[in-house]
Amino acid sequence: MLLRCLLALAGGLALAAAFEPVGLSWLMPPAIAALVFAVRGLRPGLAWIPTLLYGITFTYAVMVWMRAVGTDAWIAMCALEASFFVPLGLGLAWSLRLRAWPVWAALWWVGIETWRSGFPFSGMPFGRLVYATADTPWADALPWIGMTGVSFLVALTGTTLAWLLLHVRTADRTTYAVVAGLAVVTVAPLLVPFEVEESGTTTVAAVQGDVPGTGLDVVAVNREVTANHVRLTQELADAVAAGDEVQPDFVVWPENSTAVDPFTDAEVNAGIVAATDAIGVPVIVGGMANDPLDDGQVLNQGIVFRPGLGSGDRYTKRHPVPYGEYIPFRGSLIPESYGKLRMVPRDMVRGTSLEPLRVGDLLVADAICFDVAYDEGIGGQVARGAQLVTVQTSNAMFSRTGQLAQQFEISRLRAQETGRWVVVAAINGISGVVSPDGQVVASVPARGQEVLVETVGLSTTITPAVRLGVWPARLALVFLVLHTGWVLVTYRRRRRGDRTVGGPVEQGSNA
Known part of the structure; x- marks a missing residue:
């Protein structure tokens, strides 16, 4: 033995x-x-x-x-x-x-x-x-x-x-x-x-704004994080106006690009509106929104902001992390004051919708951080017509660990599974653009501060894997x-x- x-x-x-x-x-x-x-x-x-x-x-x-x-x-x-x-x-x-x-x-x-x-x-x-x-x-x-x-x-x-x-x-x-x-x-x-038929192309910008200081605590410097993403988007707009960069069809900000409700916080809302108006195309913002049904709960969402129109479609994270984003059986199993549970004052509510986001004329399958590791979310949205995939993530806490590489590998595999281009926007790494064969076309390393602008393919082909669900x-x-x-x-x-x-x-x- x-x-x-x-x-x-x-x-x-x-x-x-x-x-x-x-x-x-x-x-x-x-x-x-x-x-x-x-x-x-x-x-x-x-x-x-x-x-x-x-x-x-x-x-x-x-x-x-x-x-x-x-x-x-x-x-x-x-x-x-x-x-x-x-x-x-x-x-x-x-x-x-x-x-x-x-x-x-x-x-x-x-x-x-x-x-x-x-x-x-x-x-x-x-x-x-x-x-x-x-x-x-x-x-x-x-x-x-x-x-x-x-x-x-x-x-x-x-x-x-x-x-x-x-x-x-x-x-x-x-x-x-x-x-x-x-x-x-x-x-x-x-x-x-498996042959994926391309039905068109679109140009996407993924913004990685980084987290000031050690890069580990987004909440402590959340306004600086939002300001970074606003600034980089406005700089992209200036580069487009100068002819130094192509005009994207939409922009993706990462999860937690705003850690406060962008609808109730006037400063954050003004920054997002200014960035969206400057670039002149929709921006998918990763934000924490108050649950309209319960003030004690919060929603982790990908929110489409449109220039001159305000917010549009929203995707709500389907798989919040237990004891990280919500406390199961709050107060009955582990004291809320124990360790880092003090940092989770409100429970995050899980999303249920599998409808893709409407971004301009496109249908986009969105996933937020750990969502990418679960099978039903991305595949369910692709089965409902999504033409490409975006992954918004804020794994800043793990920026010095192998978790970043593991999660990015999963995003690559989702591209092959669904036959879709995948655009990853991370708050401080790893952001990237992945083709349907799993190859990384462009990427930003951890702690990098950069905007990726890439033309990607669109498709409505449904793979057998997506049909199997x-x-x-x-x-x-x-x-x-x-x-x-x-x-x-x-x-x-x-x-x-x-x-x-x-x-x-x-x-x-x-x-």
């Missing part, structure tokens, strides 16, 4: 190294194979031990950036995330007893990944296998099978690698057929890429329930059979 536990610990660290900022994607299959070997041959009652150790090293390493919030928050959140590897251990132990076990084991991985990505309090999707696939052949399958499908493909590669290592000395035609089949499935999207994830959860139920029913039948066979024997022996 000691060797199994050491193998699991090493495998978890190797899997974490597949993600940014290390980014060694090729480590995923051997890391998953290591977990299979750590569990293989163990009873379910013991299999959870190495998988839990695997989950501990993986989650604490891949999300070490959570220490920026607080060491206590990092410990608590990762402990919760690691606990999901306990049922994974049970599922792997059950799966490894079946024929075609690499498939069942991969399904268990994806099912648990889906479960922890949505539960509790909307879950934590960071660390999904698919989020480490940028610039790999796996990513080319995204427009065909979506995020959950690619995670399954990666997991299947890992479990199949374990199967091959177990059969390396007895390789036969079946072995070669399995290898060939998996290779074809993996490489096919690269050879037959969240159904692959739902089916993965259904598989967990059905397989667990089948195991329990089979176990009860076996116990009844043992009692039936054992009863008469025991009576005869007593006689």
